Amino acid sequence: MTAPQDNPQPKLGIIAGGGALPARLASAAQTAGRAVFVIKLDGHADDPALDEYPNVSTRLGAAAKILDAMRANECRDVVLAGKVARPSFSAIRPDWRAAKLFMKVGMKALGDDGLLRLVGEELEREGFRLVGAHDILTDLAVSEGVLGAIAPDDQAISDARRGLSVARILGQADVGQGCVVQQGLVLALEAIEGTDEMVRRSAKYRREGVGGVLVKASKPQQDKRLDLPAIGLTTIEEAHLAGLRGIALLAGGTMIIDRAAVIARADALGIFVLGLGDEDGETNHGV
Amino acid sequence: MTAPQDNPQPKLGIIAGGGALPARLASAAQTAGRAVFVIKLDGHADDPALDEYPNVSTRLGAAAKILDAMRANECRDVVLAGKVARPSFSAIRPDWRAAKLFMKVGMKALGDDGLLRLVGEELEREGFRLVGAHDILTDLAVSEGVLGAIAPDDQAISDARRGLSVARILGQADVGQGCVVQQGLVLALEAIEGTDEMVRRSAKYRREGVGGVLVKASKPQQDKRLDLPAIGLTTIEEAHLAGLRGIALLAGGTMIIDRAAVIARADALGIFVLGLGDEDGETNHGV
The missing domain is CATH 3.40.50.20 (Rossmann fold)
Incomplete structure (x- = not known):
């Protein structure tokens, strides 16, 4: 054609x-x-x-x-x-x-x-x-800011930042690209099991009634032309089932597949989708 | 008395x-x-x-x-x-x-x-x-070297070193203290689920017939008077069930509870127990 x-x-x-x-x-x-x-x-x-x-x-x-x-x-x-x-x-x-x-x-x-x-x-x-x-597919790339209709509260933003720092540190070791954080506590770290299974596992350790945030980031040294971490409709559904409040993604270092549908579904389920800049992670880990 | x-x-x-x-x-x-x-x-x-x-x-x-x-x-x-x-x-x-x-x-x-x-x-x-x-309990502390009768081969030592680096990097972010590594690939990372559950999970991602090493380390900034990561008899049994070849522990930064029994059981099951020095981790992560 x-x-x-x-x-x-x-x-x-x-x-x-x-x-x-x-x-x-x-x-x-x-x-x-x-x-x-x-x-x-x-x-x-x-x-x-x-x-x-x-x-x-x-x-x-x-x-x-x-x-x-x-x-x-x-x-x-x-x-x-x-x-x-x-x-x-x-x-x-x-x-x-x-x-x-x-x-x-x-x-x-x-x-x-x-x-x-x-x-x-x-x-x-x-x-x-x-x-x-x-x-x-230029709309794959995640930009900074709140991407849907749901905005994260202060605790969620703090968890997102903590998660971004953890994910980036993990990335330095060329391992994993994601984690789940709730009230400053890292509930799960992604190795090779994949994001969906990590999210499911995090539900077992989540505290009653107070959210939790899935964070995905690329590795600092990752070639952006190669397979960047991606979320799609399944990720939204799994986050919802696990009782998470939202998803934070490294802007420019992650992708959303089928963006319009993903954001619409996240809005419908009350889940925020947040693009974070590289400088948004915590800078001090007390080391 | x-x-x-x-x-x-x-x-x-x-x-x-x-x-x-x-x-x-x-x-x-x-x-x-x-x-x-x-x-x-x-x-x-x-x-x-x-x-x-x-x-x-x-x-x-x-x-x-x-x-x-x-x-x-x-x-x-x-x-x-x-x-x-x-x-x-x-x-x-x-x-x-x-x-x-x-x-x-x-x-x-x-x-x-x-x-x-x-x-x-x-x-x-x-x-x-x-x-x-x-x-x-002075015999709690792990010393460097092969602690039982089973010695790790080159691949296992390489996996142990990779795992030590990963565990120490995780520790910098004040998260987890353990991981499972097989042929350079990190199968599982410990967050708050605990070592036993992480080891059980790793079995699902382990490649057929070629081992895998559980690595435990303290966090670099950890106060050694506080709860150091510890292994005991249960850890040996879980590692065996998951098909792992051995356990590597940061010397001076981890504990073995009931040491004589732990080493005897590891020997009986063909599992090595290795104390690694802090400098034994990989030094370069390609960052």
Whole structure:
């Protein structure tokens, strides 16, 4: 359906994990008159909408196949999007190309988001241009301030700031990206279980009747073109079920997928969504 | 049963939370010829052995009662020991004395181990001498090196170091004291759920057949006379059930309760117990 243009943007390769984001990107790129080619990662990409676009399926470890497919389809730009549950080494089943890469960086590459960073660097070395999901879907990025109709009170703002500090400190260690804070107390920290499960767990430790805030932030050293922490409708529902009062997101370092629907649902459930600046965290931890 | 001595040590007040440690301290102090008086915290102190010693029960928030009881029983030294699940403000039910303290420091005092630090400081202001559990039971302290018969392999040592760094960074933010690491990947981070539940959770994210290490450390700014992170027999059993290969502990910053039994059980289950020096953590997190 793409109309020819005078100065068409280069074709976009989408390396797709789970959730709705990859297909949203494909749709937005096509609407903007840009051709796309989707690489569906086996066991991760789960959105049937992806099949509306030219695509191929491959396992994560088939590096040579991914690179070949992108070249054969003349992708110059590439975006990595969607959830990729951290795989075990055996589940990756690296081909010779991927194995070479692992040998170079060691097993540490498998730690947390090291794997993603590695894939991004390797794509650039291979001559592709890595772009961020928020470069294509500009309303993904979180801005500062109260994003919906519900405003946080002073306690919630204080919890949000404490959570931002904790999440950023965690990020320095290349671990997790989220936490739940209630009245200054950190109820749960996110490692690899994912945000939804952490939020569910926090409900068990929440004090009766006094809120709690989910905080998400990117890691200080995170390449913003790679998979930024994201929230979506599910996050709002889980926060509601856990009795939380709101969600605080690092502005410029997190994404909201399906923003209008997310904010509308948060408003309906009485949950605030707050964008925090990087300087909004606590500065002193008594160290 | 205490025999009179030429130079008796001052009576020891034991403010007792849950678990076996408080009664062990009482027993060790009495064996050393020292009189003890136990303050059992309602809802926390759960060891029936405590009733063998002169004692009184009180809720945590009854600060005036605790201070009066210690004075009336002529305690000069005081040790805080045992698990105190972080209480809600309403569960503390502060008396006027405790409320005054909270007003002074604000709700932040309820965050993480701030409450404990506060209690320790206040006891010293009131003229008591705060002593550490490891000052009384000297075999509680963890020393460096392999503590049992099982030695960690290179991967386990690397995981232990990564975990120590992560735990210490967490500690800077006054959160948690433990994590589980497998092949460089942090499977779980401890917030307020406690070590046992964190270890159980980590089993869900552990890769098939390749170990994992539980790491415990004190916070860098932690007053070593206050409740240091501790492991006991339960920790060994939980680590075994979760399929972990071993436990790494910050030397001088953690305790082993019932050391001989703990090491014997770890040996029997093939689990290593390793004391790590403070400098053994990773130094670079790529920040």
